[in-house]
Amino acid sequence: MSETLVDYDTAVAQWDPVMGLEVHVELNTASKMFCGCSTAFGAAPNTNVCPVCLGLPGAMPTVNAKAIESAIRIGLALNCSIAPWCRFARKNYFYPDMPKNYQISQYDEPIAHDGWLDVEVDGETFRIEIERAHMEEDTGKSTHVGGATGRIHGADYSLLDFNRAGVPLIEIVTRPIVGAGERAPQIARAYVAALRDLIKALGVSEARMEQGNLRCDVNVSLRPSPEHELGTRTETKNVNSLRSVEGSVRYEISRQAAVLDDGQAVHQETRMWQESTGITTPGRSKETAEDYRYFPEPDLVPIAPDADWVERLRATLPEPPAQRLRRLQKEWGFTDAELRDVVNAEATGLIEETVAEGCSPAAARKWWLTELARRANEAGTELSELGMRPKAVADIQQLVEAGTINDKLARQVIDGVLAGEGTPAEVVAARGLAVVSDDGALSHAVDAAIGNNPAVADKIRAGRVQAAGALIGDVMKQLGGKADAAKVRELILTKLGPGA
Incomplete structure (x- = not known):
């Protein structure tokens, strides 16, 4: 479905873009967040599963201590405050690839909060404020078979793989990013790139966007000016490359500007980035926090990181x-x-x-x-x-x-x-790409080049050594670009120089 767009430069001249970036980082722990199943990538479907990550009745979760350590180190690296006490919550919603029909996450009590990360764009430093970094578990994966696009619409059937269900995630949420102006797409890209590099330096994730280790939900809204309230946002889900982060911001600014210029209202919804066409398409109406019916997870005790432990982890930061x-x-x-x-x-x-x-x-x-x-x-x-x-x-x-x-x-x-x-x-x-440096082969090619270019040879004999370049080019052509240029030049000047 094609949508009307406003030229990007026109859009940012008329409207003030505001962004919010939610980056999900898949941790590289050996086992899942709440069970002992392997997190190895590429295993046969539905082999790294157990009653806990499948949400079977009576199965009880236990927290992965390494994941807690990784979460704290990420929070510290992002200049966040680490909560002395926090707990998990149940986020209730139905998805086919969520076997429990709820996700264990953190809501109003995240493990890390109030941080920042500086990024550089065109020689200027731009500070991105971090609202929170919280722990949660990943969902499974749906594969839609038989359609032309790989999406559920038009597919003949869908397959579910729960290997990824329960893999530890850290979700890093920015505060509204204001003041970016026309550089909003580049700033979004620079932030995700800097965050990816930081995560890799910490050693807590492979951070490979093409494998889904790190993916970004891109929120964009427009308002008439910085003095106005924030506009209605859209959320482009699971963007998995830096190029696409930049592209999705740029596209949504142009698309939303067209909607607003037409006197219409932007719908609060999730959207999907289409890599092949460089556009976003509608997903579903965006829920609010109340729709998820959060409540404290009854099967897990609160987490209270020891202050000395936090400081020891701080000493390990890159x-x-x-x-x-x-x-x-x-x-x-x-x-x-x-x-x-x-x-x-x-x-x-x-x-x-x-x-x-x-x-x-x-x-x-x-x-x-x-x-x-x-x-x-x-x-x-x-x-x-x-x-x-x-x-x-x-x-x-x-x-x-x-x-x-x-x-x-x-x-x-x-x-x-x-x-x-x-x-x-x-x-x-x-x-057979090795340079030809054999004196005999090169001498033969030089003789041929001299014979092919008598006028050039005469110039070199007259002292115009810069003309040797033409003969070197002839030798290179003869030998498929594989001649040793320095040796060729030496041979030419020896053959055509004074006293030759």
């Missing part, structure tokens, strides 16, 4: 993101503009890992922000999801520095690695 960026910039010798490009491409961690594998910062930046960024853009994916590992990039650069390949051949090596043909060295061997 370097804050902003401080880490400043350190890396100094270590790498990047200018502010160079670092900004790295941050905007979400390549900081990738470059850091590549440097750790023995690559120079400048070379790592070159490969990730040129060849690999171009391929990721063409594939419509994130750099981190492209399939190129930092070790492979470092190996490619080492092959270039050793003279085994040149930059042009390195691009073919990248193609081979991305195609699953093996390591860079294996791709070079299998495709």
Whole structure:
């Protein structure tokens, strides 16, 4: 269904966008939140289940202590206050992939509250205020079979897999993000990217958005100006890539502006992001907290983290993101503009890992922000999801520095690695991409190039050595771009220089 849109620049000129971001982080504990079932990803459907996570009568939950520890560390890293006493609640609603027909979550007594995270956009720092970070359990997964879209509408039947039911989640909820203006999509993306990097640094989750380890519910509303009350919001559910977070904010601003400009009211509802078309589509009317009939979970005791334990966990926190960026910039010798490009491409961690594998910062930046960024853009994916590992990039650069390949051949090596043909060295061997450095083969090609370009040869004999580039190009063409350019130049000048 197509909807009327207002041009984005026009929309943000007429309306003040307000956002709220709810990020669900799937913890990497070995067992589920309230039972001992495995959380391993990719197991056969309905094999990591038990009476507790299936909600069978009489089954009693017990809290995963490691999940509590992870929740506290996340809260501390987000500059939150840790509650000295909190408890779980039942959130009551029916979904086919919720076997208990309620979700054990936290309502008015979260484990962490009142924090913040600073993000950088276009060289400016923007503070995102965190309202709460609370613990809950994940639902199962529904697969709709037989339709064209993979959604329930038009499907022949649906399959339920409860392996994910009960996996520990931390939901991180921002306060309304105001003052973003036309940069709202970029700020939303930067926040989720910074949060993802922080979660990975903490080691509490794989934070792989494509696997659902980290997903974002994007709330957007519009109001005439900052002086007005907040408008009616929509919530785009389960957005699972940084590109889609940015796209969903941009789309909803344009869509809601069209609705309001037409004199209509925005409906409070959930919406679904359509990756293939870059639009949101209606889901269901959005419930309020009262609709969930929250009440304290009767089968679980309250949680009262010991203050000394909390402080010991604080000591395990990683370097804050902003401080880490400043350190890396100094270590790498990047200018502010160079670092900004790295941050905007979400390549900081990738470059850091590549440097750790023995690559120079400048070379790592070159490969990730040129060849690999171009391929990721063409594939419509994130750099981190492209399939190129930092070790492979470092190996490619080492092959270039050793003279085994040149930059042009390195691009073919990248193609081979991305195609699953093996390591860079294996791709070079299998495709025969090694640079030709044999003096005999190069001398023969140089002689042919001189014969093909007598006028150019005469210029070099006359002392115009810069003309050697044309002959080098001829040799490269003869040898499929695999000639050692430095040796070729040396041979040309030896053959055509004074006294030759």
